[in-house]
Amino acid sequence: MQMHVLQPEGWAAPKGYSNGIAVDGAARLVFTAGQIAWDPAGRLVGAGDFATQFRQALANTIAVVEAAGGGAQHLVRLTVYVTDKRAYLRSLKEVGVAWRDLVGRHYPAMALVQVADLVEDGALVEIEGTAAIPGPMP
Numbered sequence: 001m002q003m004h005v006l007q008p009e010g011w012a013a014p015k016g017y018s019n020g021i022a023v024d025g026a027a028r029l030v031f032t033a034g035q036i037a038w039d040p041a042g043r044l045v046g047a048g049d050f051a052t053q054f055r056q057a058l059a060n061t062i063a064v065v066e067a068a069g070g071g072a073q074h075l076v077r078l079t080v081y082v083t084d085k086r087a088y089l090r091s092l093k094e095v096g097v098a099w100r101d102l103v104g105r106h107y108p109a110m111a112l113v114q115v116a117d118l119v120e121d122g123a124l125v126e127i128e129g130t131a132a133i134p135g136p137m138p
Helices: 050-067 083-090 092-102
Strands: 001-005 020-024 027-031 075-082 107-113 125-134
Touching: 001 075, 020 075, 050 075, 050 092, 050 125, 075 083, 083 092, 083 107
Parallel strands: 075 107
Antiparallel strands: 001 020, 027 125, 075 125
């Protein structure tokens, strides 16, 4: 399996995401449910702290991919839902640190959407993703 970042000719390079990713070869597709900042016991962490919740929601998304035998490097698409885009923008430095710590310099195709609210009280961010992992299920 090989991933190819898609960059239309003449477009400025995006920062922190890819416009698209194509996958060649045999791959298993993994689709994660929306992940919020729950710890393993199902308790919401980082009350009122966007960066802490982003880090935990991203870690949870990666944990689901790891349960399928993959890793952060196999993410091909993420959608990030936030309740306050200004909180996201204020936290960009910390979000970037969390991204580099958990994902490195791999940037899947991404969208960020502000929503009126999330189902779980106190949740500030929810992340869902798609991963392409080579080979059969472990």
